[in-house]
Amino acid sequence: MEIELNVRQLLPSDSKLGEGVLWDAQREVVWFVDIKRHFLWHYDPETGSNAHAEAPGQIGWAIPADGDLLLCGLKDGLYTFDPETEHFEKLMAVPGEPAGNRLNDACTDPWGRVWFGSMDDSEGSASGRFYVFDRGEIRAAGPSGIAITNGPAVNAQGDRIYFTDTTAQKIMVADLSPAGVGEARPFADTGALFSDAYPDGPVVDAEDHVWTGLYLGGRVARFTPDGELAATIAIPARDITKMAFGGKDLRTGFVTSATKDMKPADMESYPQAGSLFGFAAPVAGFAQTRAKLG
Template identity: 70%
Template structure:
């Protein structure tokens, strides 16, 4: 079912590779990144104020952490960012990661752990892995040997985690608990519903449904817990990367987009490409758990 939503362009930063939309419930604003321009952005919907901070490399994501900091994933590892002083500090590298890889997407879980993925920056080799950052340490956890990882995404209760293999057009799911993660199994093959698109960043809503951006697909799609397509929203951009559910009631969707793969001749067909989009969601999200740094 396609939802006929009124889509708004709330910010026009001209992303090259906009990603990582995330609602910060404490600060009541949206964080997002432009990976290829090394920028960490924020947008305050109450005032319209926005600004970007230049990261010391390609930045894939930012998550609220304890102590008023953000934990960020860059090409060469994890960094903290202090919004009060606009300062990045390197925390650690990801052990064993190839020099040609970078960090791409991540989420936190109810126990304050961070689940993250790496990928080949050239998008050629299946060198990407999934990891967990837990109590100040990083270890491999989840599927491996993936060219472009996206997600993970964790359910509100923390009982399920979703891993996206973008090039294979598949989303996997595994059981999750305080003690660890189970073996990943198939959840959905998005090519069945969107044959020309690639699943990008996923999130989970309060009804345990999974939303995914669709790169080359001009939509976000919503899948039921048993992997059935139940809704989609068409957007005026082609390359849809990630969605967040925010606002005071967690029912405002914020969506990042990209222009990296858009040819000049195609640009007029997608007038909102490279912008931060928004629409009213029929279902709410939930607050992102704060990352425990140590």
């Protein structure tokens, strides 16, 4: 079911690969990244003010953490970022990661653990996998052997975690608890529904439904807890990467997009591509836990 909403261009950021959008409830701003330009953006929906800091490499995500810092995933490992000084400081490398890989997407769970994925920067080799950063320690956790990882996403109760294999056009789910993660099993075969589009970053709403951006699909899609397609929302860009719920009532959908695979003719068809978009969401999200650094 396509839902017709007023989707607005909030920030014409001209991102090559906009990603990692999330709501920072403490600062009441949206954070997102442009991976290929090494930019970490923030946007204030109340005033429209915005700016970006330049990271020391490709930056896949930034998550509010302890001590007023952000925890960030870059090509060569985890960094902290101080929004006051705009200083990035390397925290640690990811053990065993191939030199050609980079970090791509992440989320927290209710215990402050950070779940993230790696991928082949050239998007060819199935060298990516998922990890958890748990108070200073990185462990392999979740599926492996993936060319382009996206997510993970954790539900509000913290008992389910979703992993996306973008190239295979599938979303997987596993049981989650304070003790760890179970074996991943199929959740949604997006290729059967959107044959020419690819599932990108997922997020879970307050009703336990899963939303995903559709790269090459021009929309976000919502799935029931059983993995059935519930709704889609068209976005005025072709390559949709990630959605987050934000605003003071957590009922605004914020969406990032990309232009890196678009030709001039594609840009004529989608002149707002690469922007940050927003719409009044039909459901609310839930408050995200800050990352625990130690």
